Amino acid sequence: xxxxxxxxxxxxxxxxxxxxxxxxxxxxxxxxxxxxxxxxxxxxxxxxxxxxxxxxxxxxxxxxxxxxxxxxxxxxxxxxxxxxxxxxxxxxxxxxxxxxxxxxxxxxxxxxxxxxxxxxxxxxxxxxxxxxxxxxxxxxxxxxxxxxxxxxxxxxxxxxxxxxxxxxxxxxxxxxxxxxxxxxxxxxxxxxxxxxxxxxxxxxxxxxxxxxxxxxxx
Numbered sequence: 001x002x003x004x005x006x007x008x009x010x011x012x013x014x015x016x017x018x019x020x021x022x023x024x025x026x027x028x029x030x031x032x033x034x035x036x037x038x039x040x041x042x043x044x045x046x047x048x049x050x051x052x053x054x055x056x057x058x059x060x061x062x063x064x065x066x067x068x069x070x071x072x073x074x075x076x077x078x079x080x081x082x083x084x085x086x087x088x089x090x091x092x093x094x095x096x097x098x099x100x101x102x103x104x105x106x107x108x109x110x111x112x113x114x115x116x117x118x119x120x121x122x123x124x125x126x127x128x129x130x131x132x133x134x135x136x137x138x139x140x141x142x143x144x145x146x147x148x149x150x151x152x153x154x155x156x157x158x159x160x161x162x163x164x165x166x167x168x169x170x171x172x173x174x175x176x177x178x179x180x181x182x183x184x185x186x187x188x189x190x191x192x193x194x195x196x197x198x199x200x201x202x203x204x205x206x207x208x209x210x211x212x213x214x215x216x217x218x
Contacts, residue, residue: 007185008192011176018175019196025089025171026158029096033157034150036097037104042134044109055105062102068163071095075167088169092161100157107149111142148212155204159197172196 008015043055062070074095079085086094115138123133162173170178173193180189 004185004188007179007183007188011179011183011189014175014179015172015192018170018172021089021169022158022161022171022173025092025096025161025164025169026154028093029100029161030154030157032093032097033100034104034108036101037106038108038139040101040105041108041112042131044105045112045134047130059102059105062099063106065099067095067099067160068166070099071163071166074098088164088167091167092164092169096157096160100153103153104150107146107153108142110149111146112138114145115141148208151204151208151211155201155208158204159201162197 040055040059043051044059046052046055071092075088075091078091078094112134119141120133120138123137124130128136161171164171165174165177168174176189176193180186183189
């Protein structure tokens, strides 16, 4: 079968719309997931045993469930709980924040553990509260060691966004699949999408390695 490059050219505007959705979802889910993960990580070290147990149960519970199941839960259950539809994009975003927050939490928790506990105790001895000491003393030091791993998780998040096809959200893969089925050009469109993911992920992985060497030269 002859490979038709024009099939990709003709589909470019549609594919760009899908790519924009993929990038938007990745960026928002990444930022909000890290914020939620930070909250969970801080709760794991909180003096309150109830907060610590809640955070641990949440992280372990979510990590034991497939991402696609979380997407289904949010997409079908939230409308029942809220009484109104929230849309495919918002459902996917909430699902990714819920899911990725658990993984970001473990990365951030490891970063916090890498900071000497005496620094937290010293900050609290100087009159800081637990949250303030974490925010001003511990987290800034931990961030330096966490950045490469956080970005690596961000790459995995970018790849995982392809699962939103299950709720009909028009991301890059869904857009390519729609055009491929309509025009009968599955090889061209799926090969193109695979190359896009390959190039972007390799470039991001290279950037992560450079940052790792910069922040942790040893």
